[in-house]
Amino acid sequence: RMTQSPSSLAxxxxxxxxxxxxxxxxIGNRVSWYQQKPGKxxxxxxxxxxxxxxxxxSRFSGSGSGTEFTLTIGSLQPDDFATYYCQHSFTSWTFGxxxxxxxx
Amino acid sequence: xxxxxxxxxxxxxPGASVKVSCKASGYxxxxxxxxxxxxxxGQSLEWMGWINGGNGATRYSQKFQGRVTxxxxxxxxxxxxxxNSLTSEDTAMYFCARQMRGLDIWGQGTLVTVSS
Numbered sequence: 001r002m003t004q005s006p007s008s009l010a011x012x013x014x015x016x017x018x019x020x021x022x023x024x025x026x027i028g029n030r031v032s033w034y035q036q037k038p039g040k041x042x043x044x045x046x047x048x049x050x051x052x053x054x055x056x057x058s059r060f061s062g063s064g065s066g067t068e069f070t071l072t073i074g075s076l077q078p079d080d081f082a083t084y085y086c087q088h089s090f091t092s093w094t095f096g097x098x099x100x101x102x103x104x
Numbered sequence: 105x106x107x108x109x110x111x112x113x114x115x116x117x118p119g120a121s122v123k124v125s126c127k128a129s130g131y132x133x134x135x136x137x138x139x140x141x142x143x144x145x146g147q148s149l150e151w152m153g154w155i156n157g158g159n160g161a162t163r164y165s166q167k168f169q170g171r172v173t174x175x176x177x178x179x180x181x182x183x184x185x186x187x188n189s190l191t192s193e194d195t196a197m198y199f200c201a202r203q204m205r206g207l208d209i210w211g212q213g214t215l216v217t218v219s220s
Contacts, residue, residue: 032206034149041199041213042141042149047206085149087206092165093139093151 002088004096010104011076019071019099021086026066030089033062033071036098037082046071076101106130108138108200108211115217121188124214126200133181134158137203140174140185144196154203155183190218 001024011017021031029049034042044053046062049069059074073080081103086096111125126138139154153164155174162174168187176183183200198214201207 034207036149041201041210042207043210044206044208047208051205053206053208087149087151089206092163093154095141095149095151098148 002086002094002096004086004099006099007097008100008102010102012104013076013078015076015104017073017076017101019084019086021064021069021071021088021096023067023069023088023090025090027088027090029065031062031064031069032087032089033060034085034087035080035082036085042085073101106202106209108202108209110198110200110211110214113215113217115219116190118191118218118220120190120218121186122190122216123184123186124198124200124216126183126185126211128181128183128202131202133176134178138174138176138183139201139203139207140172140183141199141201141207142196143199144193147196150196152185157183190216192218194218 003022005020031049033046035045036042045056045060049064050062061072063070081101084099088094109127114122116122134157137154137156140152142150152168153174155162155176173186195218200211202209
């Protein structure tokens with residue numbers, strides 16, 4: 001199971017924000033992060049806990065291993081307001097409950 | 105370009121079955137697993153299972169074991185999700201996605217509505 005927090009977050013353009021996922025057991029670095037906008041399929045941002053996908057802005061970063069993982073957005077841009085999900089790929093592929101990032 | 109194109113929306117009655125397709129193009133279908141993920145209205149993403157594009161091996165979420173079958177037709181570069189005994193709680197958008205380190209390519213989604 002992946003416990004994601006917070007469930008929602010209000011922030012301003014230029015803010016630095018972080019989202020956390022905690023796993024119920026040691027899953028190494030087998031975590032991915034996704035961004036989803038309304039009515040669209042999710043978009044993969046980070047795999048292997050910290051590897052940024054090609055084309056994803058460098059303001060996105062991932063860290064962590066074992067049971068605690070973090071997605072950080074360094075300086076929020078208008079396009080970043082969306083819902084973010086973590087996912088582990090250990091024995092199954094479970095998603096976190098999501099974090100809705102809204103404009104303050 | 106690399107893409108997954110899913111079949112169109114479905115409306116089913118409770119107790120019926122549904123089969124959704126996911127056609128891959130732009131890459132070697134057999135080299136990558138395909139996953140199925142669903143999302144009920146206003147809810148989080150829910151992983152359902154995956155199929156190895158090469159040997160056809162499958163793995164399912166415990167929640168869907170026995171009610172969902174994932175298959176593939178390598179000659180058509182297409183994966184399929186079939187789910188039976190539908191209830192209103194199965195009303196959701198169903199996505200297929202290619203696995204390469206994460207789920208890097210997604211289909212556009214297929215809306216399945218279960219209503220009497």
